[in-house]
Amino acid sequence: MQVEDLGCAIDGRALLDAVSFSIAAGESLALLGPSGAGKSLVLRCLLGLAPAQAKVTGTLCWGERRVPLADRGALAELRGRGLALVPQAAAASLDPMRTVGDQLREVCALHDTDSRPRERLVEVGLSPELVDRHPHALSGGQAQRVALALALACRPSVLLADEPMASLDCVGQAALVELLARRCEAEQVALVLVSHDLARAVGCCSRALVLDRGSVVAGGSLATLLAAPPEPTTAALVAAARRT
Numbered sequence: 071m072q073v074e075d076l077g078c079a080i081d082g083r084a085l086l087d088a089v090s091f092s093i094a095a096g097e098s099l100a101l102l103g104p105s106g107a108g109k110s111l112v113l114r115c116l117l118g119l120a121p122a123q124a125k126v127t128g129t130l131c132w133g134e135r136r137v138p139l140a141d142r143g144a145l146a147e148l149r150g151r152g153l154a155l156v157p158q159a160a161a162a163s164l165d166p167m168r169t170v171g172d173q174l175r176e177v178c179a180l181h182d183t184d185s186r187p188r189e190r191l192v193e194v195g196l197s198p199e200l201v202d203r204h205p206h207a208l209s210g211g212q213a214q215r216v217a218l219a220l221a222l223a224c225r226p227s228v229l230l231a232d233e234p235m236a237s238l239d240c241v242g243q244a245a246l247v248e249l250l251a252r253r254c255e256a257e258q259v260a261l262v263l264v265s266h267d268l269a270r271a272v273g274c275c276s277r278a279l280v281l282d283r284g285s286v287v288a289g290g291s292l293a294t295l296l297a298a299p300p301e302p303t304t305a306a307l308v309a310a311a312r313r314t
């Protein structure tokens with residue numbers, strides 16, 4: 071997947087400007103930056119879910135296809151098939167009226183993937199007994215893992231994870247990041263992980279793109295960015311990571 075020159079403006083205000091990056095099968099890329107940098111908006115634009123009033127420009131190269139990022143219909147076709155999302159607030163993204171197992175079975179049926187809800191729960195480190203629970207009876211960490219299982223059940227080529235560990239404690243965050251990396255590697259799914267926490271991304275991604283005020287300010291291997299941050303935004307992220 072290659073993103074070329076993604077731009078997004080609302081009411082004439084540029085929120086994203088010339089954001090470009092690529093990711094290959096099985097690769098992992100961290101999308102880093104301070105609050106308000108535009109990280110979540112990048113994901114929303116790729117999913118065709120930018121705010122209705124937004125003017126989106128640029129191109130998504132998907133294999134041989136070149137999809138204009140303004141074409142929400144074409145992006146909707148990729149959504150949940152080529153591209154799947156693990157949202158920040160996973161609990162809110164689950165259907166409160168239906169059991170975890172029913173939701174997994176529905177996604178598997180939609181995407182013609184093997185429906186083994188219990189095994190899918192075990193794959194994300196959960197007890198198979200959770201299959202009969204409703205979302206209100208899950209902890210925050212369990213809900214995040216169910217959301218990951220649902221996203222992987224779509225058999226996506228690229229998994230977009232929007233701060234999936236935001237609501238968890240330190241131990242839970244580290245475990246979820248490790249799980250994300252492990253499952254994506256096992257299923258050869260490319261991972262784009264949005265985070266404001268460079269320390270967390272290190273456990274999971276080899277490359278990073280740093281955004282600030284809607285523009286890319288740095289990019290490259292995470293190890294190199296950590297060792298020699300090329301500009302102030304990256305330096306601030308590295309300093310914060312060293313404090314944790």
Ligand SMILES: Nc1ncnc2c1ncn2[C@@H]1O[C@H](COP(=O)(O)OP(=O)(O)OP(=O)(O)O)[C@@H](O)[C@H]1O
Pocket residue numbers: 080085103104105106107108109110111112121266
């Ligand atoms: N629906 C909207 N209408 C107007 N502006 C918006 C809308 N959604 C996002 N923005 C603006 O776009 C910018 C980027 O927001 P975004 O949520 O992508 O930041 P972020 O980097 O993900 O931040 P955080 O780490 O705090 O989640 C912000 O200035 C935000 O106010």
